[in-house]
Amino acid sequence: MSAPHETPHATPRATTEGTVYTVTGGDWDEVVQSAAKADDERIVVNMGPQHPSTHGVLRLILEIEGETVTEARCGIGYLHTGIEKNLEFRNWTQGTTFVTRMDYLTSFFNETAYCLGVEKLLGIEDDIPDRATLLRVLLMELNRLSSHLVCIATGGMELGATTIMIYGFRDRELILDAYELITGLRMNHAFIRPGGLAQDLPPGAVDHLRELVKTLRKNLPEYDKLATGNPIFKARMQDVGYLDLAGCMALGATGPILRSAGLPHDLRRSDPYCGYETFEFDVPTADSCDSYGRFLIRLEEMRQSLRIVEQCLDRLEPGPVMVADKKIAWPAQLALGPDGLGNSLDHIKNIMGTSMEALIHHFKLVTEGFRVPPGQAYAAVESPKGELAAHVVSDGGTRPYRVHFRDPSFTNLQAMAAMCEGGQVADVIVAVASIDPVMGGVDR
């Protein structure tokens, strides 16, 4: 900073503490005058951070002239919880409990990206059991459905279409029931762990999932009937939130936004992970570059996800769900007891009664954790919102040295200004809804 000097609005005065400058508001008069001269239609509106149509605590700062938005900016950070910093003070396995809470609508994607990164650092990608990988894919695709359903439901509600909202949350509820059956929790599962999964499917889960796929197949066409051809819906969505391919590439937008500009870029196809190259599914695109195109893509992706879920169910074979290496695998198996889910009594009997070594091993792995060789890795997955990636750095310790999440909502939200400026205030809502930002992921 340069040393202070005298200006017409800052006059110096010597005191015992040194020179004090008194800054007076002479220039404020000019500001007020020019504001008075300007068009009195021009106002700045703060939308949010507490506003029902901004998807959580997103603050939009809109400069509007009449009904037209001349400038739009985002204020974010209201949901910053320091997850990346916190990860550095927990062991590698505990990390999943944090990352699952980032973008809370795509928990399984966060967990998978993180675990793929850790497994890459450990060099055990090829040792992950097939069953664990298949179940990861299955959970991720169900998660894609539930995330898109929330997007369509809340997006509809923001347009005033409450029926879509009710339908969307009704179907999401069915998927959350399936999560609850498999992981014990409706959200924030921490189910995917470095090396595999926390536990295997419970009895009856496959039948439940097949029934769920059938129900969803029946319910999905209702969104088409309600919205796809609906003239009011189309009038609100078409040509709103326009972002073409060049804009997407420059702003780093991925996911449905990029595909609505016509580029069939999907990491499941272009940089496959978890064996996606062996599944049959289509990558839908649109060429309208607008909110309506993104809506159609999300609808079609839900159908494709159901196809992948079915293929997973067909391929499931009994087997382990955790890597065989006892230096990494979590030692305890979970079991359902009278007081809820906990360590299995057989395991406790073994470590407390019969095997001293098993007890030591359990204690070391649970309190200290495993060590990860020094280095860095980047693992990316195609989340419902776009490229979700974890940059994981290890210094050879039992805790992550640094974990950075490239959250697609964070990057895509930058496109808000490009989509909204020059449009109507009411269209801002539609454009933001079509980005589908989740502040938990944006702010982390």
Place this chain on the structure above:
Amino acid sequence: MTDEQRSGNNVPSPRDDTGEVIGVRKGMFGANNGGDTSGYGGLVRTVTMPGASARPYGGPGGVFDEIADELEGALEEQGLVPGNAIVKTVVDRGELTFHIAREHLVQVARTLRDDPALRFELCTGVSGVHFPGDQGRELHAVYHLRSLTHGRLIRLEVTAPDADPHVPSLVAVYPTNDWHERETYDFFGLIFEGHPALTRIMMPDDWQGFPQRKDYPLGGIAVEYKGAQIPAPDQRRSYS
């Protein structure tokens, strides 16, 4: 696992240096305030990140060599000595990393984006890493670039000392880095030279300090649970 076994498993190609020392680890079991009766108290191990690789770099179908050749050739065409811009090339765990001298970062990124044989159109942002033990290179900025045309992924790494935390901004080349650079500035204090509006993005505007630096404490308070005091997470025993 011994160090020899470990390097035998994980190193895809021979290295000609042993890597950057980022720290020294002493003792074991986190008993660093005396009273270590485990017999491991005198253990001293240096922590090194994977070092520079020698050719061939490998990769699927030798693609890493192809990328390195194209990049070095393109830089030479622009009258730049590749060895000056690319400090070292690291191949580790199937990923290719170019360590770039910070003064050449923008030119290298522009070349990577525009050269038809390279065409890394998509930057997935910047991630900061703070290595207080890496003398003179404490702050690292890590960029991941994806080529949709060729289906490739590479990493660029730039370092800056704590005393002069400046790195050129890539916003002019990849506008998507706008918020990412603001985030890295906010958390690490890395100043991206040439960024259009480098302000805090997550933390409040008047926040003091840079929270993701290693010398910035996590904070927290002890919690009483069933009569015992459980210390704050950063006060608990760490085993590394």
